[in-house]
Amino acid sequence: MIADRQTFPLRDLKPNVIAVVHDFVEGTRNRIRFAELGLLPGREIQVLRKAPLGDPLEIQVGETLLSIRKREAESIVVSLDHES
Amino acid sequence: MRQKVANYPGVTVERKEGWFLDQHGQKQRILDLPGAYSLNATSPDEEILRDVILGRREDTPKPDVVVCVVDASNAERHFFLATQIMELGIPTIVVLNMTDIAKTKGIEFDPQKLSDSLGVPVILSNASAREGIPQLRVELSNAELKASKHRVPLPEELLAKLQKSEEPEDVHFLYEPNHPDHEFDEEWQDKLVALRYGAVRELFRDVSYKIDEGARNPTEEIDRFALHPVFGPILGLGIMVGIFYLIFSFASIPMDAIDATFAWLGEQVGNFMPEGDLRDLITDGIIAGVGGVVIFLPQILILFFFIGLMEDTGYLSRIAFMMDRLMSWVGLSGKSFLPLLSSYACAVPGIMGARTIESPKDRLITILVAPLTSCSARLPVYLLLIPAMAPNLSPLQKTGAMLGLYVLGTAGVFLFAAIFNKVFKRESSTLAVMELPTYKRPSLQSIGLQMWERGKIFLRRAGTVILGISIILWALETYPKTSDDPTEQLANSFAGKVGHAIEPLIEPLGYDWKIGIGLVTSFAAREVFVSAMAVTYHVEEGDDDDSTMQALLAKIQDAKRRDGTPVFTPLTCLSLLVFYVFAMQCMSTVAIVKRETNSWRWPLFQIGYMTAAAWIAAFMVYQGGKLLGFT
Known part of the structure; x- marks a missing residue:
């Protein structure tokens, strides 16, 4: 399973597809804050929609809804396979 | 026990104090602290919370009891901060608030079980319906409140490091950035966050129940429309236009009344006082000067009613979400949009509204450019000078000229915001991440309280600064x-x-x-x-x-x-x-x-x-x- 795990940045995740947080890109600023907001490896995450002007994205992690800019979503790596 | 609570992260930057009588008739002071995600503060309002709770602020004694008001509909995330606070060894009471919203999401709690595992009282409440307040009063009257026994299980390696320290808060701040006594270790901090989340999840495994897996999600249902690519902006624009229309049209009724009252007051003084400098000072100086400012009170109250309504329901953050892109062109975020928009009515409430912006730089830029918006005090000047400039304009042309001035002011806002953004540029770690809160029924009481507060501030200024200048x-x-x-x-x-x-x-x-x-x-x-x-x-x-x-x-x-x-x-x-x-x-x-x-x-x-x-x-x-x- 690990071998064919496909990881990609959160900004490329299609709306309403459930993915799993994999990791942060090396040198991500504020990674602690992201983690404190619930963006932890292993957590389910989905993009609910784009803002009408195309940026930022509305994402859901657990029960939390967040607005996150695409530039910030660049540094969050997600994958599609579910371990559970 | 009345406090202002806002459904918009970072609103209560100010200290809000109140008091109540406990069951023994003792007066107890309550301090409302700004909301935060973590004791590991990243913004000025979070620093206030951290410093007050740790007793680091000289102006505020360390609290005897901390009441953690937790959003029950998102308890896991909110317990991140709550468990951090509980581990400091301060007696704590946990209030699971907004249980009504949790219920619509299909989540219920067993407060007794949670209380048993934490070792502190847990109260279910629904503050907008004032449920749970009597129980809180009872608990606060209890002099024997204890600190929680809950601790996040830590690995040996970290425990060894902690043995050197004597302060319970060190578990959070062992790696606090910019602290002279601590070395910041991002990797450990990161692990600590994951451990804490794991512990919270463990805590809730037995005490909360998802009774209805397929429960409706009203917030998502509303957002599907409110944030729709086409209808979302139309709705937002419609609401803005509506608010401005009300400010300009509806406010004129009380404004005329205030105008008439001050005119009457001036007349009375004119009739009763002998002619002379003192009479002129009172009528032409004080009454005309203060009256000219007080007349804007209705507009300010109407504006704050609607801002309060949008804040309280959670819609304000949606507007910020939709406007974020536009504001990012000049280096600001969506959080700056509403304060700037309010400034078209009056820069004073707009500048006060800039408190919702976490980033100090963004907040400063917003405050600096806010008075460039064409506020309502410019209207009389425009209304006099446009016909003076061109007496033969049709009403439509006059409106066009007026609109041109508004566009010019708006261009100024963007131009100077962009300039200041360049000038003040420093290595900024500003997060544009913003929470979109769950929609909830607005509490008219808290909106009314906010209007009263703002109105009081405004009138006090009219009675001091404006009076002096007049x-x-x-x-x-x-x-x-x-x-x-x-x-x-x-x-x-x-x-x-x-x-x-x-x-x-x-x-x-x-x-x-x-x-x-x-x-x-x-x-x-x-x-x-x-x-x-x-x-x-x-x-x-x-x-x-x-x-x-x-x-x-x-x-x-x-x-x-x-x-x-x-x-x-x-x-x-x-x-x-x-x-x-x-x-x-x-x-x-x-x-x-x-x-x-x-x-x-x-x-x-x-x-x-x-x-x-x-x-x-x-x-x-x-x-x-x-x-x-x-x-």
Whole structure:
């Protein structure tokens, strides 16, 4: 399973597809804050929609809804396979 | 126990204090602290929370009891902070609030079990329906409150490090950035976050139940429409237009009443007091000056009602979400949008609203550019000068001219925001991440409380700063006494001398000394320009506002310079309009910026840059217009 795990940045995740947080890109600023907001490896995450002007994205992690800019979503790596 | 709570992260940056009588009749002080995600603070409001709870602030004693109000609909995330606080060894009470929303999400709790595993009281509440408040009062009356026994299980390696320290908070701050005693280790901090989340999840495994997996999600249902690519912006725009329409139309009823009250008050004083300087001071100085400001109270209250409503329901963050992109063009975030929008009514509430912005740099830039929006105090000036500039415009053309001035002001906002963003640029770790809270029913009580607070602040200022300035201005126009003729008197008064003194400075803009008096006196408030012109050109009181305005218009169109040419040429009027678009000219704004930034530096800078921008723009209009052959 690990071998064919496909990881990609959160900004490329299609709306309403459930993915799993994999990791942060090396040198991500504020990674602690992201983690404190619930963006932890292993957590389910989905993009609910784009803002009408195309940026930022509305994402859901657990029960939390967040607005996150695409530039910030660049540094969050997600994958599609579910371990559970 | 009344406090302002806002459904918008970071709103309660200010200290909010209250008190209540406990069951033993003892008075207890309550301090409402700003919301936060973690004790590991990243913004000024989070620092307040951390420092108060740790007793690091000299002005606030370390609390005896901490009440953690946790959003039950998102308990896991909120327990991140709650468990951090509980581990500090301070007696704690946990309130699971918004249980009604949790219920719609299909989540229920067993408070007894949770209380058993935490070792502190747990209260289910629904503050908007005032449920759970009596139990909280009972618990707060208990002198035997204990600290929680809950601890996040830590790995040996970390425990070994902690053994060296004596402070319980060190578990959170062992790696606190910028702290002299701690080395910041991002990797450990990261692990600690994951451990804490794991522990919280463990805690809730037995105490909360998802009773209905397929429960409706009202927030998502509303957002599907409210954030729709097409309907979302239309709805947002519709709401904004509606609010502004109400501010301009509906507010006129109470405003007329206030106007009439002050006019009546002035009349009464005029009838009862003997003629003389004291009477003039009270009627022309105090009543006219303070009344001219108090008249904006209805607009401010209406604005705060709607801001409060949008904040409380959670819609405000949706507007910020939709506007984020637009604001990012000038380096700001969506959080700056609403304070700037409010500033079109009045920069004072707009600047106060900038407290919702976490990033200090963004907040400062927002405060600095907010007075460039064409606020309602500019309206009287525009309404006088547009017809003076071009008497034969159709109503539609007048509206167009007005709109042009609003566009010019808006362009100024974006231009200066972009400039300040470049100038203040530093290595910024600002997060644009923003929470979109669950929609909830607004609490009219908390909105009303907020309106009352804001109204009180506004009136207090009218009674202090504005009162003082009104008296000074009156004195400057009245002394030294030289003549019984009001125009002569004005020319030789201190104000008149100032007008003459600054004439060389404003001559390149096409103004004479009388306009100079208008500029100087309206430094306190823009609309004073109109009344200053009325005094200068000796306009008789008309039957109502309109006829006074007509009479004033006729007078200023007849006004001649020393060489016999008209003063208010179209080009001079245009230059004046442009000047008022950019100039600061508002003592209330100066006072509020001083308060909000806690220094004189920024209001002075603001006066400087805006006056310079106004002068340069008016100079370019007047001199450029002359070169092109206009008069």
